[in-house]
Amino acid sequence: MAxxxxxxxxxxxxxxxxxxxxxxKIVINENGLLDETEIIINCRQADEGIMRILAxxxxxxxxxxxxxxxxxxxxxxxxxxxxxxxxRKTFLYTAKQVYETPLSLYELEExxx
Numbered sequence: 001m002a003x004x005x006x007x008x009x010x011x012x013x014x015x016x017x018x019x020x021x022x023x024x025k026i027v028i029n030e031n032g033l034l035d036e037t038e039i040i041i042n043c044r045q046a047d048e049g050i051m052r053i054l055a056x057x058x059x060x061x062x063x064x065x066x067x068x069x070x071x072x073x074x075x076x077x078x079x080x081x082x083x084x085x086x087x088r089k090t091f092l093y094t095a096k097q098v099y100e101t102p103l104s105l106y107e108l109e110e111x112x113x
Contacts, residue, residue, distance in 0.1 A: 024053075062112055066092050066099025073099060077112055 039057065043050050062077035081093045085105055092099045101108070 064101065066101050068097060068099045075099065083108055
């Protein structure tokens with residue numbers, strides 16, 4: 001069960017979800033006195049589900065260039081579902097498009113980690 005609470009003195013909203021089979025409780029505290037945002041993950045064990053959440057957070061602001069129809073596009077890494085290499089060319093797949101990248105899978109991994 002995931003519980004979302006947006007806190008600013010009062011609970012503003014709530015909901016229940018399941019993330020990749022993991023039961024997760026998420027609390028967002030708004031505090032106008034803070035200078036920076038901090039994310040703390042409290043867990044019994046840093047298992048694969050926690051590592052996937054962490055990887056998703058790391059990809060939040062990463063960008064990758066992709067080529068399609070002779071044009072270069074700047075893609076949010078979080079929009080890329082997967083990448084594969086076919087005939088020595090690497091392709092990036094989003095929900096609606098396929099882009100080619102000059103990077104190898106190894107180079108993509110290095111940039112996204």
